Amino acid sequence: MPVARPEPQEPRVIAxxxxxxxxxxVExxxxxxxxGQPTAVxxxxDWKGGGLIAVSYEARKFGVKRSMRGDEAKMVCPSINLVQVPVARDKADLNVYRSAGSELVAILSTKGKCERASIDEVYLDLTDAAKExxxxxxxxxxxxIFEEATKSNILGLPSDIGNREDSVRAWLCRADADYQDKLLSCGAIIVAQLRVKVLEETEFTCSAGIAHNKMLAKLVSGMHKPAQQTVVPSSAVQDFLVSLPIKKMKQLGGKLGSSLQDDLGVKTVGDLLSFAEEKLQEYYGVNTGTWLWKIARGISGEEVEDRLLPKSHGCGKTFPGPKALRNNASVKSWLDRLCEELSERIQSDLNQNKRIAQTLTLHARASKGNECDSIKKFPSKSCPLRYGTGKIQEDAMKLFESGLHDFLGSQNTKWSITSLSVSASKIFDIPSGTSSILRYIKGPNSTVSPANLDCSLPQDPSLGNKLYITPNHEEQCEPSSSEKEDRGKNSNLDKQHQVKEEKRMSKKLTDVKGTCSILKFLSQSSPVVNEKRKLDSLTCSHPGPESSSEPNKAEEHKSAQPFDRNKSNPSGSNSASSSTWMFNVEDIDPAVVEELPPEIQREIHGWIRPPKHSSSKTRGSTISSYFQPAKRS
DNA sequence: ACGGTTAATACG
DNA sequence: TCGTATTAA
Structure with a gap:
């Protein structure tokens, strides 16, 4: 259910x-x-020509709709080009579209606050830029006046008289406009410039809405398409909304909108105006009632979040009809593939964005085979996310089995799975260089940046699972060729200093069984310390053979996986090390901890699970406070 | 038992 | 907190 946000006093410019x-x-x-050709993706x-998920404007002229199958599209538009979404691991692979999406964000985030709203949409808060x-x-x-801006559509501006662009230009330049409208004019010009820049740099066209809040901006961004923008002056809001069908409003396209229509006879936003706020609250609760009352008046306080990256990653597949999965083996084989993709994606998020996901969730849809009875839902299940493909696969299968158990109850009946998905959520930034353990390991005056810290497991398995943290220590870790190259760059380091540094860094953290997360060291990642499994959440697996152990038994996690700080990490300055190893704090030998200075010990103890019913105060520690998501008002 | 896939948000 | 439901593109 939607909730109203307190709205800022000052007028904003939102796009x-x-x-x-x-x-x-993209295709x-x-x-x-x-x-320029009728095209659809x-x-x-193989089944009826595939499902359309995007349709070019040329094809729309023929009546091709998103809801059609490829075969239908061919019927109404024989000349249509049907392009298939890439397939990897026997499922749709949207990576090309994701990375095209980040191209936009990169451009659009240059002017003011930018929120990635979906793979191809962003909100911008241009208030400051407009004021300036x-x-x-x-x-x-x-x-x-910027040419593209004069092509804007201005809501409420008479369109039937004279040259449209002239009247738009006149509106944008009106000296007697009120402050709000002037801000909007500036916003429109800025957005026009951004859209041209997007076109120049990506070859993609886009449309945009410019208004005083997110709701209105979103509402009109699609009003004139393609490649156009629309402005909503305050003076036009009421007239625009009164006749607007209720279902067009964001959040009212579904059941809530239907209920308004069917239960209250509200067909347009204007119809909503006659309901007192209290009445709406009686029907839909305080939050939703207030929200409805406000949106009917064009009021929306939602802020543009400063967020360029998605909040979660997921991948899934449906198995319609005869394709349904009917035994554990086929579920496992699909789950393994989904987990492989998920693992790759969170791994590259880690490498490129220094973010860590903490929760793994499994969703499924199922029906019971013999009885065509209740459409009981397959419960979704989640657990701490441990890095490493094998670990994720193991855990996902366990989640599935647990879900299936709940789904079946005591019955012993056949079942079939019609969809499976896994997702990674609760993603946090890794604060770099802020941890005291890192400072300790590196030394207070270290010139080595976090990216240079070398934490390695011996590549030779016969050396066992002792973990070393060392700055490019050749006896302990055979460097890769790329490391050797990089090492040259550091040769100007003071020799004396380097020796000292090596001494300190090569302090053995032995017998940690290879399972602590160095990222935990570097970042104190987890505020989630209440259950054993969660301490495992950052564990990675060794590139070598995956252990087939129980995921719940930390002592059997003898492996860790590096992530590559060199690849696609331009910000990593001079990256001397090729990888960071993850291991599990829980498995640090207490004897090792005792050797550390008291403040470090305290920090480490802060990472380790507090007593069963500890208060939530553990979360208030300086460590976990890094990980509180940015508070919104 | 078909639009599929991926996200975000709110509620209990 | 987790799991569910709704909504959207």
Whole structure:
């Protein structure tokens, strides 16, 4: 249910930018022959030509709809080009679209706060940029109003008289406009510039809405498509909303919207205006009631979050009809594939963005084989996420078995799974260089950046599972060729200093059984310390043979997996080390901890599970406070 | 037993 | 907190 947010006092300038038939544009860029042609993107085309997930505007003219199958599309538009979504591991692979999406974010995040709302949409808070523009080069003084901006659609502006662009230019430059409208004008110009930049740098067109809040911006971003933008002056809001069908409002496209229509006879947003806030609260609860009352008046306080990356990663697949999975082996084989993809994705998130996911969740849809009875839901299950493909696969299978157990209850009946998905959530940034353990290991005056810290397991298994943390210590770790190259760059380090550094860093953290997370060391990652499994959450597996052990038994986790700080990590300055090893704090030998200075000991103890019914105060420690998500008001 | 896949949010 | 439900693109 939606909830109203307190709205800021000052007028804001908010934009919603939305790519035009995004997947199609991505494919058209990959294959320019498709440009200007009726085109659709389909996934899995063996059944009825596949399902359409994006349709070009040329194809829409023929009546091709997103809900169609490839075969249908061919019927109404024989000349249509159907491009398939890439397939990996026998499932749709959306990576090309994801990375195209980040191209946009990279461009759009250059002017003000930017929120990645989906793979192809962003919100921008341009308030500051607009204010600045108003001070320095207000539109009324601008000799040449940016051409793209004059193509804007201005809500409430009479469109039937004279040259449209002239009247838009006149509106944008109006000297007698009120402050709010002037800000919007600046916003419109900035967005126009950004959209041109997006086109120039990515070859993608987009549409946008510019308004005083997210709701209105989103509402109009799709109003004039493709490749156009629409502005909502305050003065136009009421007229615009009164006649707007209730279902067009974000959040009202589903059951809530239907209920408004069916139960209260509310067909348009205007119809909502006649209901007192208290009435709406009676029907839908305090939160939703207030929210409804406000949105009917164009009021929405939602802030644009400063977030360029997704909050979770998931992958799944459906197994419709005859494809349903009917035994553990087929579930396992699919689950393994899904987990492989998920593992790859969180691993690259770690490498590229220094973020760690903490929770693994499994969802499934199931029906019971023999009885065609209750459509009972397959429960979703989650557990701490341990890094490493094998670990994720193991854990996901366990989650499935647990879910299946709950699903079946005591009955001993056949079952079938019609969809499976795994996701990784609760993703946190790794604060770099802030941990005292890191400072201890590195020394207070170390010139070595966190990215340079070398933490390695001996590559020779016969050396056992002792873990060493060492700055490029050759006797202990045979460096990769790339490491050797990088090492040259550091040769100017003071020799004396380096020797000292090595002494300290090569302090053996022995017998940790290879399972502590160095990231835990580096970042004190987990505020989640209440259960044993969670301490495992950052464990990685060794690139070598996966242990087939019980995931719950930490002592059997003898492996750790590196992540590559060199690859695709431009910010990593001079990255001397090739990898960071993860191991499990829980498994640190207490004797080793005792050798550490008291403040480090305290820090480590802070990571380790508190007594059973400890208060939530453990979360207030300086360590875990790094990990509190940014508070929103 | 078909639009599939991926996300985000709110509630209890 | 987890698990569910709703919504959206």
């Amino acid at each position: 919603h930018v939305d790519m035009d038939c995004f997947y199609v544009q 058209q860029r990959r294959n320019p022959a498709l440009r 389909v996934q899995y085309n 523009m108003l001070l320095e080069s207000p539109p009324e003084l601008l000799e040449l």
